[in-house]
Amino acid sequence: MTESQKIRRAGPLTFHGRAIPETTTDQRLLDRRGPAEWVHTDPWRVMRIQSEFVEGFGLLSEVGQAVSVFGSARTQPDSPHYELGETIGGKLAEAGYTVITGGGPGVMEAANRGAQKAGGTSIGLGIELPFEQALNEYIDIGVTFRYFFVRKTMFVKYSQAFVVMPGGFGTLDELFEAITLVQTGKVTRFPVVLVGTEFWGGLRDWIRKNLLEEGLISPGDPDLMHLTDDPDEVVETIRDAHRNLAQMEYAAGEQDGT
Ligand SMILES: C/C(=C\CNc1ncnc2c1ncn2[C@@H]1O[C@H](COP(=O)(O)O)[C@@H](O)[C@H]1O)CO
Numbered sequence: 001m002t003e004s005q006k007i008r009r010a011g012p013l014t015f016h017g018r019a020i021p022e023t024t025t026d027q028r029l030l031d032r033r034g035p036a037e038w039v040h041t042d043p044w045r046v047m048r049i050q051s052e053f054v055e056g057f058g059l060l061s062e063v064g065q066a067v068s069v070f071g072s073a074r075t076q077p078d079s080p081h082y083e084l085g086e087t088i089g090g091k092l093a094e095a096g097y098t099v100i101t102g103g104g105p106g107v108m109e110a111a112n113r114g115a116q117k118a119g120g121t122s123i124g125l126g127i128e129l130p131f132e133q134a135l136n137e138y139i140d141i142g143v144t145f146r147y148f149f150v151r152k153t154m155f156v157k158y159s160q161a162f163v164v165m166p167g168g169f170g171t172l173d174e175l176f177e178a179i180t181l182v183q184t185g186k187v188t189r190f191p192v193v194l195v196g197t198e199f200w201g202g203l204r205d206w207i208r209k210n211l212l213e214e215g216l217i218s219p220g221d222p223d224l225m226h227l228t229d230d231p232d233e234v235v236e237t238i239r240d241a242h243r244n245l246a247q248m249e250y251a252a253g254e255q256d257g258t
Pocket residue numbers: 069070071072073074101102103104105108126127129133166167168169170171172174
Protein backbone atom coordinates (compact mmCIF):
# COMPACT_ATOMS: atom_id res chain seq x y z
CA MET A 1 0.00 0.00 0.00
CA THR A 2 1.39 3.39 -0.94
CA GLU A 3 1.55 6.22 1.60
CA SER A 4 -1.36 8.04 -0.06
CA GLN A 5 -3.58 4.95 0.08
CA LYS A 6 -3.31 4.67 3.84
CA ILE A 7 -6.41 5.59 5.78
CA ARG A 8 -7.24 6.01 9.51
CA ARG A 9 -10.67 6.53 10.99
CA ALA A 10 -10.85 8.21 14.39
CA GLY A 11 -14.45 8.47 15.55
CA PRO A 12 -16.24 10.58 12.95
CA LEU A 13 -12.94 11.73 11.41
CA THR A 14 -11.12 10.16 8.46
CA PHE A 15 -7.45 10.78 7.75
CA HIS A 16 -5.58 9.93 4.55
CA GLY A 17 -1.93 9.58 3.79
CA ARG A 18 0.32 12.22 5.28
CA ALA A 19 -2.54 13.59 7.39
CA ILE A 20 -2.69 10.43 9.51
CA PRO A 21 -1.54 11.36 13.06
CA GLU A 22 1.48 9.53 14.46
CA THR A 23 -0.45 8.34 17.49
CA THR A 24 -4.01 7.24 18.14
CA THR A 25 -6.46 9.08 20.37
CA ASP A 26 -6.23 6.34 23.00
CA GLN A 27 -2.44 6.44 22.94
CA ARG A 28 -2.55 10.17 23.57
CA LEU A 29 -5.01 9.64 26.39
CA LEU A 30 -3.33 6.69 28.08
CA ASP A 31 0.38 6.98 27.35
CA ARG A 32 0.99 10.45 28.70
CA ARG A 33 0.36 11.83 32.07
CA GLY A 34 1.26 15.43 31.29
CA PRO A 35 1.11 18.40 33.60
CA ALA A 36 -1.60 18.50 36.30
CA GLU A 37 -2.08 22.22 37.02
CA TRP A 38 -5.14 22.39 34.76
CA VAL A 39 -7.26 20.56 37.37
CA HIS A 40 -7.00 23.71 39.46
CA THR A 41 -8.22 26.04 36.72
CA ASP A 42 -11.67 27.56 36.28
CA PRO A 43 -12.47 25.84 32.97
CA TRP A 44 -11.96 22.50 34.68
CA ARG A 45 -13.99 23.65 37.69
CA VAL A 46 -16.83 24.38 35.30
CA MET A 47 -16.80 20.68 34.40
CA ARG A 48 -16.90 19.71 38.09
CA ILE A 49 -19.73 22.15 38.71
CA GLN A 50 -21.60 20.68 35.77
CA SER A 51 -21.06 17.16 37.09
CA GLU A 52 -22.48 18.21 40.48
CA PHE A 53 -25.63 19.45 38.78
CA VAL A 54 -25.83 16.20 36.79
CA GLU A 55 -25.40 14.08 39.96
CA GLY A 56 -27.87 16.16 41.94
CA PHE A 57 -30.56 16.24 39.27
CA GLY A 58 -30.06 12.52 38.64
CA LEU A 59 -30.38 11.65 42.30
CA LEU A 60 -33.31 13.88 43.15
CA SER A 61 -35.44 14.05 40.02
CA GLU A 62 -37.71 11.21 41.11
CA VAL A 63 -38.25 12.47 44.63
CA GLY A 64 -41.92 13.22 45.28
CA GLN A 65 -43.33 16.23 47.16
CA ALA A 66 -40.61 17.38 49.53
CA VAL A 67 -39.97 19.95 52.24
CA SER A 68 -36.53 21.27 53.18
CA VAL A 69 -35.86 21.77 56.88
CA PHE A 70 -33.09 24.19 57.87
CA GLY A 71 -31.66 24.99 61.27
CA SER A 72 -28.59 25.10 63.42
CA ALA A 73 -25.80 22.57 62.98
CA ARG A 74 -24.95 23.12 66.66
CA THR A 75 -28.24 22.17 68.32
CA GLN A 76 -27.61 19.36 70.80
CA PRO A 77 -29.76 16.20 70.91
CA ASP A 78 -30.98 17.08 74.43
CA SER A 79 -32.23 20.51 73.31
CA PRO A 80 -35.94 21.36 72.88
CA HIS A 81 -35.17 22.56 69.35
CA TYR A 82 -33.82 19.11 68.49
CA GLU A 83 -36.99 17.49 69.80
CA LEU A 84 -39.12 19.96 67.86
CA GLY A 85 -37.10 19.32 64.70
CA GLU A 86 -37.59 15.58 65.09
CA THR A 87 -41.33 16.00 65.63
CA ILE A 88 -41.64 18.22 62.56
CA GLY A 89 -39.61 15.79 60.44
CA GLY A 90 -41.94 13.00 61.55
CA LYS A 91 -45.13 14.94 60.89
CA LEU A 92 -43.97 16.02 57.46
CA ALA A 93 -43.20 12.40 56.61
CA GLU A 94 -46.62 11.27 57.89
CA ALA A 95 -48.19 13.91 55.66
CA GLY A 96 -46.42 12.33 52.68
CA TYR A 97 -43.54 14.75 52.29
CA THR A 98 -39.95 13.69 51.75
CA VAL A 99 -37.74 15.58 54.19
CA ILE A 100 -34.59 17.22 52.82
CA THR A 101 -31.93 18.75 55.07
CA GLY A 102 -28.32 19.84 54.82
CA GLY A 103 -27.38 16.37 56.06
CA GLY A 104 -25.37 17.68 59.00
CA PRO A 105 -25.75 17.48 62.79
CA GLY A 106 -28.14 19.43 65.04
CA VAL A 107 -31.54 20.38 63.68
CA MET A 108 -30.73 18.75 60.33
CA GLU A 109 -30.12 15.43 62.05
CA ALA A 110 -33.27 15.85 64.15
CA ALA A 111 -35.50 16.37 61.11
CA ASN A 112 -33.90 13.46 59.21
CA ARG A 113 -34.30 11.27 62.26
CA GLY A 114 -37.98 12.15 62.68
CA ALA A 115 -38.70 11.53 58.99
CA GLN A 116 -36.91 8.20 58.96
CA LYS A 117 -38.56 7.00 62.17
CA ALA A 118 -41.97 7.86 60.71
CA GLY A 119 -41.21 5.72 57.66
CA GLY A 120 -40.76 8.65 55.28
CA THR A 121 -37.92 9.37 52.89
CA SER A 122 -35.06 11.24 54.50
CA ILE A 123 -32.58 13.08 52.29
CA GLY A 124 -29.34 14.83 53.21
CA LEU A 125 -27.64 17.32 50.89
CA GLY A 126 -24.26 17.66 52.56
CA ILE A 127 -21.53 20.15 51.85
CA GLU A 128 -17.77 19.69 51.80
CA LEU A 129 -16.34 21.70 54.68
CA PRO A 130 -12.77 22.48 55.74
CA PHE A 131 -13.12 19.99 58.56
CA GLU A 132 -14.08 16.32 58.33
CA GLN A 133 -17.79 15.68 58.62
CA ALA A 134 -19.96 12.76 57.62
CA LEU A 135 -23.65 12.88 56.74
CA ASN A 136 -25.80 12.19 59.79
CA GLU A 137 -26.92 8.60 60.30
CA TYR A 138 -30.64 9.15 59.60
CA ILE A 139 -30.39 9.64 55.86
CA ASP A 140 -31.79 7.31 53.19
CA ILE A 141 -30.47 9.21 50.20
CA GLY A 142 -27.44 11.44 50.55
CA VAL A 143 -25.10 13.45 48.41
CA THR A 144 -22.22 15.69 49.41
CA PHE A 145 -21.64 18.77 47.28
CA ARG A 146 -18.43 20.70 46.73
CA TYR A 147 -20.19 23.91 45.77
CA PHE A 148 -22.66 25.72 48.01
CA PHE A 149 -24.56 27.27 45.12
CA VAL A 150 -25.15 23.92 43.42
CA ARG A 151 -26.49 22.51 46.68
CA LYS A 152 -28.75 25.53 47.14
CA THR A 153 -30.25 24.98 43.71
CA MET A 154 -31.17 21.43 44.78
CA PHE A 155 -33.00 22.61 47.91
CA VAL A 156 -35.09 25.03 45.90
CA LYS A 157 -35.67 22.80 42.88
CA TYR A 158 -36.64 19.66 44.76
CA SER A 159 -38.67 20.97 47.68
CA GLN A 160 -42.01 22.69 47.67
CA ALA A 161 -41.67 24.43 51.05
CA PHE A 162 -39.00 25.59 53.46
CA VAL A 163 -39.21 25.08 57.22
CA VAL A 164 -36.70 27.20 59.12
CA MET A 165 -35.83 26.32 62.70
CA PRO A 166 -33.62 28.45 64.96
CA GLY A 167 -30.08 28.70 63.66
CA GLY A 168 -27.08 30.89 62.93
CA PHE A 169 -25.56 32.41 59.80
CA GLY A 170 -26.09 29.33 57.64
CA THR A 171 -29.76 29.19 58.53
CA LEU A 172 -30.20 32.95 58.01
CA ASP A 173 -28.56 32.65 54.61
CA GLU A 174 -31.00 29.90 53.63
CA LEU A 175 -33.99 31.84 54.99
CA PHE A 176 -33.14 35.07 53.20
CA GLU A 177 -32.33 33.31 49.96
CA ALA A 178 -35.74 31.65 50.08
CA ILE A 179 -37.74 34.80 50.75
CA THR A 180 -35.76 36.74 48.16
CA LEU A 181 -36.65 34.11 45.57
CA VAL A 182 -40.32 34.32 46.55
CA GLN A 183 -40.29 38.15 46.76
CA THR A 184 -38.76 38.49 43.30
CA GLY A 185 -41.06 35.88 41.78
CA LYS A 186 -38.19 33.54 40.93
CA VAL A 187 -40.16 30.81 42.64
CA THR A 188 -43.90 30.87 42.81
CA ARG A 189 -44.73 27.84 44.74
CA PHE A 190 -43.39 27.73 48.18
CA PRO A 191 -44.33 28.72 51.66
CA VAL A 192 -41.59 29.59 54.15
CA VAL A 193 -42.46 28.57 57.70
CA LEU A 194 -40.36 29.82 60.61
CA VAL A 195 -40.54 27.68 63.73
CA GLY A 196 -40.02 29.43 67.07
CA THR A 197 -42.02 32.63 67.63
CA GLU A 198 -39.75 33.79 70.42
CA PHE A 199 -36.61 33.20 68.40
CA TRP A 200 -37.87 34.69 65.11
CA GLY A 201 -40.33 37.29 66.46
CA GLY A 202 -37.59 39.88 67.03
CA LEU A 203 -36.36 39.49 63.46
CA ARG A 204 -39.86 39.96 62.05
CA ASP A 205 -40.33 43.09 64.22
CA TRP A 206 -36.97 44.39 63.01
CA ILE A 207 -37.95 43.72 59.40
CA ARG A 208 -41.24 45.60 59.89
CA LYS A 209 -39.63 48.53 61.66
CA ASN A 210 -36.45 48.95 59.69
CA LEU A 211 -37.23 47.57 56.26
CA LEU A 212 -40.94 48.21 55.86
CA GLU A 213 -41.09 51.63 57.50
CA GLU A 214 -38.07 52.75 55.48
CA GLY A 215 -39.78 51.62 52.29
CA LEU A 216 -37.10 49.03 51.58
CA ILE A 217 -39.60 46.22 51.12
CA SER A 218 -43.26 46.06 50.06
CA PRO A 219 -46.16 45.94 52.55
CA GLY A 220 -46.88 42.24 51.88
CA ASP A 221 -43.25 41.14 52.19
CA PRO A 222 -43.11 40.48 55.96
CA ASP A 223 -45.96 38.01 55.44
CA LEU A 224 -43.81 35.91 53.14
CA MET A 225 -42.70 34.25 56.39
CA HIS A 226 -45.21 32.36 58.50
CA LEU A 227 -44.23 32.10 62.19
CA THR A 228 -45.41 29.33 64.50
CA ASP A 229 -44.40 27.08 67.39
CA ASP A 230 -46.85 24.33 66.53
CA PRO A 231 -45.61 21.35 64.45
CA ASP A 232 -49.15 20.61 63.24
CA GLU A 233 -49.49 24.20 62.05
CA VAL A 234 -46.22 23.81 60.13
CA VAL A 235 -47.66 20.91 58.18
CA GLU A 236 -51.10 22.52 57.76
CA THR A 237 -49.61 25.77 56.47
CA ILE A 238 -47.65 23.88 53.85
CA ARG A 239 -50.60 21.70 52.87
CA ASP A 240 -52.93 24.70 52.59
CA ALA A 241 -50.46 26.53 50.38
CA HIS A 242 -50.13 23.50 48.13
CA ARG A 243 -53.92 23.01 47.97
CA ASN A 244 -54.37 26.68 46.98
CA LEU A 245 -51.67 26.39 44.39
CA ALA A 246 -53.19 23.24 42.93
CA GLN A 247 -56.57 25.02 42.69
CA MET A 248 -54.97 28.03 41.01
CA GLU A 249 -53.17 25.79 38.53
CA TYR A 250 -56.40 23.93 37.82
CA ALA A 251 -58.30 27.19 37.27
CA ALA A 252 -55.55 28.47 34.96
CA GLY A 253 -55.69 25.20 33.01
CA GLU A 254 -59.50 25.48 32.69
CA GLN A 255 -59.13 29.01 31.36
CA ASP A 256 -56.60 28.20 28.66
CA GLY A 257 -58.26 24.86 27.88
CA THR A 258 -55.35 22.61 28.87
C1 LIG B 1 -20.61 23.78 62.60
C2 LIG B 1 -20.83 22.32 62.66
C3 LIG B 1 -21.11 21.58 61.57
C4 LIG B 1 -21.31 22.17 60.20
N1 LIG B 1 -21.91 21.22 59.33
C5 LIG B 1 -22.86 21.46 58.40
N2 LIG B 1 -23.27 20.41 57.64
C6 LIG B 1 -24.24 20.58 56.74
N3 LIG B 1 -24.86 21.76 56.54
C7 LIG B 1 -24.48 22.80 57.27
C8 LIG B 1 -23.44 22.70 58.21
N4 LIG B 1 -23.27 23.92 58.78
C9 LIG B 1 -24.16 24.74 58.22
N5 LIG B 1 -24.91 24.09 57.31
C10 LIG B 1 -26.04 24.63 56.52
O1 LIG B 1 -26.45 25.87 57.11
C11 LIG B 1 -27.53 25.65 58.02
C12 LIG B 1 -27.05 25.66 59.47
O2 LIG B 1 -26.15 26.72 59.66
P1 LIG B 1 -26.03 27.39 61.13
O3 LIG B 1 -25.03 28.47 60.93
O4 LIG B 1 -25.60 26.31 62.04
O5 LIG B 1 -27.40 27.90 61.42
C13 LIG B 1 -28.10 24.27 57.75
O6 LIG B 1 -29.49 24.34 57.40
C14 LIG B 1 -27.26 23.71 56.61
O7 LIG B 1 -27.92 23.64 55.38
C15 LIG B 1 -20.74 21.73 64.04
O8 LIG B 1 -20.83 20.38 64.10
